[in-house]
Amino acid sequence: MKKHNVFIEGAITPDFIANSxxxxxxxxxxxxxxxxxxxxxxxxxxxxxxxxxxxxxYEEMANSKFSEIREATFDKFELTCMHIYHSLGTVKAGEICLFVFVSSPRRKEAMKALEYLVETIKAESPIFGKEIFEDETHQWKVNS
Amino acid sequence: MLVTIKYFGQLVEITNKTQESFSVETDTCNLENIEKAILNKYPNLNNTTYNIAVNQKIENKTFSVKEGDELAFLPPFAGG
Structure with missing residues (x-):
């Protein structure tokens, strides 16, 4: 299975998204x-x-997991292509930390695939988030 | 036998390390026994929630661990 690195250091910029x-x-x-x-x-x-x-x-496991999720999504939906990027390191409030991009001949497939992808990524990828407060204390984020 | 143990997120604050080599007796090498030994070493892990992956796959307590395996203690996921 081909493994892509989905991780980007810091925030995902609007320029990066526009270029994609x-x-x-x-x-x-x-x-x-x-x-x-x-x-x-x-x-x-x-x-x-x-x-x-x-x-x-846990980058090695996350990249394997993303490959698995990618294959499963291509099997389930008629997609032309799919891109997933997630930040590592510090991302400030208001900045982008996850960019998921799917393309299909038809809109309904793209929309269904995107929802499936985002929910699966949130539930299954071993990514951890430390929420830093303005006073530099922190707590650990848990996906709801 | 030796296994590698990795810790992530909140758990690093308890163990004060991201990774260690851990020696386990060969006749007690299911995941449950290794977990007990780790909890014995870091009692504060008892107050946390985690899953354990072996070689990047989450396994249950009866899983049989082998020499050189990589175990990872994974707190709740927070991606996205």
Whole structure:
């Protein structure tokens, strides 16, 4: 199974996302793209505000898991291509930490595939998030 | 026999390390016994939630661990 590295150090920039979209203009069998962007939320917890999340991962397992998820998604839905990127290290509130991009000849397949992908990534990838508050204390994030 | 144990996220704050070589007796090498030995070494892990992966796959307590395997203690996932 081909393994891609999905991890990017720091936030995923709007430029990076725009470039990814631009690269698909030569693939003219595509009729629909669907994109999910996960953004770090400035949650308020017990009077303190989250200023950033510091992401770490069990990278070898996560990259294998992403390959598995990628194969399963290609099997289930009619997709032309699929890209997954996740941040490692510090991502400030308001910045992007997850970029999932699927493309298909038809919109419904793209939309169904994207929801499946995002939910599976959140549930199954060994990525950990330390929520850092403005006063530099922290707590550990758990996906709900 | 020796196995590698990796710790992630919150668990690193308890063990103060991201990885160690851990010696286990060959006749007690299912995952449950190794977990007990680790909990004995780091009692504060008892207050945490985690799954254990062996060679990058989450396994249950009866799984039989071999020399050189890589175990990883994984707290709840928080990607995305």
């Amino acid at each position: 979209i631009a690269k698909h203009q030569t693939k003219t069998t595509i009729g629909a793209h669907d994109i999910f962007l996960g953004q770090v939320r400035a949650d308020e917890i017990n009077g303190k505000t989250v200023s950033a999340i510091e992401y770490t991962a």
